Amino acid sequence: MPSRSRPFIALMLVSLLGGCLALPQVGFMLGRIALSSMGVENVRIGNYHFSPGLEDIDELTLLSSGLALAGLPVNIDLPLAMTLPASAPPIELQGFDWQLQVPGAEPASGEVDEPIQLQGGEPATVTLPVALEPAGIDALASRAERVSSLLSLARQLSRRGELPAGSQLSLTPTLPAALDGIVTAPTLILDIGEQTTSAPDTVPVDG
Structure with a gap:
């Protein structure tokens, strides 16, 4: 594609992303997206589901299923609310990459x-x-220890119904290929409970 066509296509894509936003404003508006966690849902290991606050789960039954559970992660659904300021023009994201850090x-x-x-x-x-594995699970020697660590993490998440303090979620919006190198997508950070230091090219968002 001729290079002279690239700015024209980029401007067309900007019009789709954010109405009449100028190119520099696209990255700025993406950086103003507010993130908030709406809790943790559907905590499970394989076919075993953990209801919030459930304390009477039959651990013996789960441990006896260690062959099936030991290699599985703790799966959760993590709903997020993404909100632009009320005065902002509409924006269509093409998706985003995400990274999640949870203590333990x-x-x-x-x-x-x-x-x-x-x-x-x-x-x-x-x-x-999200699929989570307990920290250091690969170093545990026995299958029983691995299953026990999975149960501990699943119990913690289901009992709280939210990510524990110290968790951090980061999102980097995906832009159309024609905007690559023209607009820099910011990384949005959601800290849960405890504040952590953001990299210079990130945009911190309070949880």
Whole structure:
């Protein structure tokens, strides 16, 4: 594609992303997206589901299923609310990459590749399917220890119904290929409970 066509296409894509936003304003508006966690839902290990606050789960039954459970992660659904300021023009995201750090668990990451429509002042809900493994699980020698660590993490998440303090979620919006190198997508950070230091090219968001 001739290079002279690139700015024209980029401007057309900007009009789709944010109405009449100028190119520099696109990155600025993306950085103003507010993130808020809506809790943790559907905590499970394989076919075993943990209701919030459930304390009387039959651990013996789960431990006897260690062959099936020991290699599985703790799966959760993590709904998020993404909101533009009320005065902001609408923006359509092409998706985003995400990274999640939870105390007591190995870091997790993934991507959302579906378009997300954002209207000023109106929260849009996106649910992340997250798979977590207890920190250091690979170093545990026995199957019983691995299952016990999985149960401990699942219990913690289901009992709280939310990410524990010290958790951090970061999102980097995906831009159309024609905007690559023209607009820099900011990284949005959601800290849960405790504040952590953000990298210079990130945009911190209070939880």
